[in-house]
Amino acid sequence: MMYQCFIVHKNIVGFFVAAGLFLFVPTGFTQELGKEIFTQKCSACHSIGKGRLVGPDLAGVNDRRSEGWLLKFIKSPQAVINSGDPVAKALFEEFKMVMPDQALSDKQIRDILSFIKKNGISSSASTPPVALAGPVPQHEIELGRNLFQGKVRFANGGPSCTSCHHVKNDAVIGGGILARELTTVFSRMGGEGVRAILGGPPFPVMQAAYQGMPFTDDEIRALVGFLQHADQEHAYQQPRDYGWGLFGAGVGGVAVLMGFYCMIGRRRKKQSVNQDIYDRQIKSE
Ligand code: HEC
Ligand code: HEC
DSSP states (O other), X not given: OHHHHHHHHHHHTOHHHHHHHHTTSOHHHHHHHHHHHIIIIITTTOOSSSOOSSSOOOTTHHHHSOHHHHHHHHHOHHXXXXXXXXXXXXXXXXXXXXXXXXXXXXXXXXXXXXXXXHHOOOOOSOOOOOOOSSOOOHHHHHHHHHHHHTSSOOTTOOOOGGGTOBOOBTTBOOBOOSSOOOTTHHHHHHHHHHHHHHHSOOSHHHHHHXXXXXXXXXXXXXXXXXXXXXXXXXXXXXXXXXXXXXXXXXXXHHHHHHHHHHHHHHHHHHSOHHHHHHHHHHHHO
16 A cells, blocks of 8 residues: 555656655565565476475575675576586586576565565475376376377467477477477476476466466376376387387378279279270260
């Protein structure tokens, strides 16, 4: 309520008055802003005190790193890695992906950091990725694979994953190369990480592709199950199945072609030139 007044003032009285008022705004306000930005931009990949998702648990990050480092890193992780910073390089080694740049001001980042500080129950920074509880039933893996390839459509629409991603799996042929291969994504980020990404894709391209077309819980479960399966299986999968599939298709194709040529051949042999002339004459009568 009061804050809304301030915002109104900001418009009417002008920037400097508002900036003056801002100094007196209780820290709770800053935290609210921080929470909002965190939920929108960070929580798909980071938890605070609930373990690793796509990126590290951010509980206690204010104690682990200096503020200067955090401001630089959050704006552009790639730039910090490129600068040769050993901490950033180690994080990249561990998580095998670079966090996307965040277009945020210093103030917004400080708001997030103060929200993290107040809400983080410290936990170990990198618990290993968790596997799904219990084996995934075969029909779910099957559904996940079909959704991934677009053989089954998503309930709310949206493109198949193979339009951008590839997975090495016998039963999946081809796939896009726009985005990363997902064969071992499960080992890298665990069930929670993949689920978090599908719950709200943090990547602009993927986000745009599924804008307003969220996945259902069943679809997410099936896709995560399929990706876990693909990850576990890819190590000892032989191209044998795939080969037989192609071989089968080849044999089928040859059979069809041969049938086709036989028909043409039969017609040729049966109908002589004389027959043709005879037919024409019959017709013209
Ligand atoms: C797409 C997933 C993703 C998003 C979105 C994301 N991060 Fe990250 N973050 C990562 C990954 C992965 C790492 C591991 C470091 C690396 O290789 O980039 C990381 C690392 C970090 C680190 C360093 C942690 C440490 O232990 O030193 C901080 C701090 C951080 N992120 C903050 C944020 C904040 C704040 C936001 C939101 C504004 C955010 N991240 C959004 C994936 C993400
Ligand atoms: C329009 C293209 C597009 C579609 C469709 C798409 N993605 Fe993505 N996805 C991306 C992009 C871009 C990224 C960012 C990382 C990269 O460059 O690969 C990404 C990243 C991911 C990641 C994190 C990968 C990693 O290693 O960091 C996962 C998991 C993922 N997508 C799963 C899926 C699944 C499952 C589907 C199908 C439901 C899907 N995506 C559909 C474009 C797409």
